[in-house]
Amino acid sequence: MKTFILLTKLSADTARQIKDRAKLGRNWLEQVKEKCPEVKFVAHYALLGEYDFLDIYEAPDEETAAKVSMISLANGAFQAQSLIAIPYKRFLELTDEISKQGMIV
Template identity: 70%
Template sequence: MQTYILLTKFSPDLCQKMKDQEVIGRTWFDQVREKCPSVKFIAHYALLGQFDFLDIYEAPDEETAAKVSLISQVNGAFQAQSLPAIQYKKFLKLVKEI
């Protein structure tokens, strides 16, 4: 499976409900599990910067990764980006091939 990085930024409305974050996060996670059962989450981090959260996950294809981003937006994310990630050793192998 392909590894993806999800960067999420909350909408201003959702920022005002920060004390409800545990429930909001659980709702989001449950929807991802229901709509994208093949997704495997590796890590979840809160960020101090341009984005509010970073998730590392595996998905079988880019369509599934797009669904994860869309579920985030439906649940109040102002911005959600899923980026494909390449393991560093694989990256070095690609560099040697060019």
């Protein structure tokens, strides 16, 4: 499974629905579980700043991650940005591989 980061910014209308926030969040999660049952959520955070929420999850591929973003957009997100995350230890292994090949000084 690959690790993905989802950054979500709510639409102005959705952001104003404070009293319905928990219900809207549950509906979104139920849709993700129904349409992407292989997705495993690792963490969910509310943010202060440019984005409203950050989700860390595991999915088998980029197409599944795209579905998660599309479900977010269909449920009141103004913007949903998905990023693939490489564990830092693996990142260091990759830099070591490149270094051994003489590509990095």
